[in-house]
Amino acid sequence: MTDAYVALEGERVVEARCRSPGKTNGELVFTTAYTGYEESLTDPSYEEQLLTFSYPLIGNYGVREERFESDRVQPNGALAREFTDDVAEWLESEDAPAVDHLDTRDIVTEIRDNGAMKCGIAAGPDVTEEDALEQLRECKHMSDHTDIGAQVSVAEPEVHNADGDGKTVALVDCGAKGSIISSLVERDAVVHVLPYDADADDVAAVDPDLLFISNGPGDPENFEAAGEVVDTYVGDVPIAGICLGQQVVANALGGETEKMEFGHRGVNQPVRDLRTDRVVMTTQNHGYTVAEPGENLEVTQVNVNDDTPEGLENEDLGIITRQYHPEANPGPNDSLDFFDDVLALAE
Template sequence: MNKKLILESGEVFLGEGFGANVDTEGNVVFTTAMTGYQELISDPSFCGQIVCMTYPLIGNYGINRDDFECIEPSMKGLIVRELCDFPSNFRSQMDLDEFFKHKGLSGIAGIDTRKLTRIIRQKGEVKAKIVDASVNNEEVIAELKAKAPFREHIQTVSTKTSYASPRRGKKVVLVDFGAKLGIIRELGNRNCDITVVPHTTTAEEILRLNPDGVMLSNGPGDPTSVPHALDMIRGVLGKVPIFGICMGHQLISLACGATTFKLKFGHRGGNHPVLDLRTNKVAITSQNHSYAVDSESLKNTDLEETHIALNDRTNEGVRHKIHPCFSVQYHPEAAPGPQDANYLFDEFITLMDEFKNKK
């Protein structure tokens, strides 16, 4: 299939389509991850986005049954320099092209991903569409410019009903804003009894479950699109320990009076250095977000900054000065990515123990 990628800003890239033979559109973003494409494809935080892989060869170890981060992918498309047709790995069950056809996803290969990445870095995230090579460019560009930004990302990926992953340990309520399975795996590895609830769950409903702790998950899009979540956070703050990841981090900050802003091209990849201001140690982290917390806005709140990104000095973590609550912008569950920050789940367990002993 001859396909082309058309950007709202006017650039056109010709390539070869793979996966389902359908048109697809979304915001184009890039990730610097060298491996982990299966986890990236199934990460709910990529909802509504067309992802450009900066590493040139993708698909070389196929798709397997174990590395998914959600059951149904919510990304819009994938852009690669070279697609591997014959994967080689003992766990591989199908190639990337076959998986995309099965899921109705569209991708494009054979384009200059380095040039595309430079355009995104210069212009920021732009709307784009993967279409048949015969389509009129100007018509697509006009269509993209006229279309309003999509904001219902969290509503799209959050679970609609509560469900449990029962164990014998501490009872944790995981509020799903687009939660990756890696969070459930890490809590399960620590024997937590997990109840996953929709993003619309109220503080009263959460406290009725009598949890030992509340986890606020990652998720896609703009944190200001779910104002009801701020009331929920304020309602549980101080009554139960809270740990937030990515979207959860931004929502905790907003609920405590800070503000957020949109990054020019976001942080995506598995090689982002983050400094812990308390220990002066650096962790290499996995990240995937378009928005960040304004560090200056934290000064008039009860939150203290605990982590910063060394690439651009943006905020990467906070801790509440009074209540048992902390959060990070990056992904300690690291799927895919380094496991430097995995210890934060242990800190959450310790926080729940300390809070229980104070009662």
């Protein structure tokens, strides 16, 4: 019996099975990761999106809280060919609508052909196709979520590893994954996590050795405060950024960003270093990219598949950014030395 419907942009409706009831909408995207569903579902960069898993079986090694990247499920909803009961029960406990028993190959192909799209989901007893279509009509474009940072950032400053002997990091939390903080703490850094709308005075109060702009969801142009902080401290304090952080830094230094057709999401994205010609496999989750780095940043790494910038640097200004996630979680771990490199900037 059909008890769930997925309405795609263009108003095509797909039947499915309810695994976690509810009505929701968001930008429909997909990840190619075979594993790491716990990390993906708790990644703040998926805020206001509906996450489709291209791998057919999700949940075959259970659900363990120690793998979470944040304290809650972040996507508005989830789709899979099949969710195990463990994952379905977890999603229901988090009030995150979820559906399965649909052809995710067809969904992924449509996203690849037509780009990330608006989508509505209605799942549960007595729902109708019209319920899903109504959700679709209410869905907003990602760029219209102008204050999305407030949904994923800390409300008040936090300090991690306060007694550490390493460098002091001011991390502007635009939706930071927990493993970014952990990667810095493992290197004995004292990490001050600041809200996404922190200003220059908030950073000055930390007196950092390094300014770090985190990953996060949505359009980088909606993170104006983070860009202003970068503009204030560039040349005075070393600056690092991951994912959205790279885009924010580029915009602040005169570059340009743009929305991608369907983005990069998965753990199998190849990146080539232009100086060494070495290729590493990376974890990625982003729907925007740097279109023009501007005069102040050099592109040092590119995506092998489409040549989009994956690394930007300026040695004189002490800037290193990455579009992918060096902290991985889920892997691969090819790029963990990024954190050693950025902390070395503060020496």
